[in-house]
Each structure stands twice: as structure tokens, then as C-alpha cells.
Amino acid sequence: MSPLDWLAATAAAAALRASPTLYLIVNATHILGIGLILGAILPLDLRLMGFFRRTLLPVIGPFLVRAAATGVILALSTGLALFAVKPLEYLANSAFVTKLALLAALAGSSSSSMPIPASERLYAVGRYRFPSASPRCSLSSSGLASCSRGAGSVFCKKNMLR
16 A cells, blocks of 8 residues: 555545535635744744834744744644545646645745754844845845745645635
8 A cells, every 4th residue: 555545544534535524624724824824924024124123023033933833733734634635636736746846945945045044043133233234135035935935835725726
């Protein structure tokens, strides 16, 4: 039995196939997770790009990071459950494959352009005065990459539903 067949045979996948209401709830939770990610990352990225300078990064940063992390956990867990319903059909769907490729490529690229490790960036940005414009440009490009990643994910999700 292949891993995809095993995934489709799980109790969670069978329950989602058997109950349209449960599928609807899991799908809504998946969309909520995506909304949490975008709703937390967008203001954080805008702040890192230099907007809303009156808002202190150490004040909003930790909350927005926790909100985004909650969204990631929700989106990944419910996304896996939704994928388990028809894994072979989803892998044959070009919009789904494009969404996965876009998420994988941009998830790796956003952290590689930062001058500071991602785990320390919020606190380091709040305390550290950059000596030149170079690190700020890098943070701005990271913010732009993150915003485009969210937009691309929403675009692919919308096209999958057609």
C-alpha cells in the first residue's frame, strides 16, 4: 500500500468523505488558518518595510508571530486532512501542485534574504540601529516576498475551487 493510499484510508479521511458537514467545518478552519497567517504577516511585513513607524515592533511583533504560528498550525493540519480525502486527485490537479510549489519555494526564500536569523529578527530589529540602508532593504525585500507568498497562495486556492 502506497503512502497516499494509506493516507486516503485513514479514519479522518473516511469521516471527511462521509460527512459533508465535517468537511465544511474542516475547510472553514483551513480558511481561518490562512486568514490568520495573512492577517498577522501583512501588518508585520508592512512594519518591517518602514510603514507605521509609531507602532513599536517589540510590542506588536510577538503577538503577530504567535497569531501567524497558530494560523500555520491550523492551515497545515486541516490542509493535510483535506488532502487525505482525495490525495491522488489533488496531486493530478495542476493548481494544487502549483500552490504547493509556490509555498515551498517562497517559504524557503523569505528567510534566506534576511540579515538576521528569523528566530531573532523581531527582537533584534526592535533594539538594533542599522548602520546602513542595506539591512533595511533586505528586510523590505523579505516583507515583499512574504506579501507575494500570501497573495500567490490565495490565488492558487481560488483557482482550485473552480
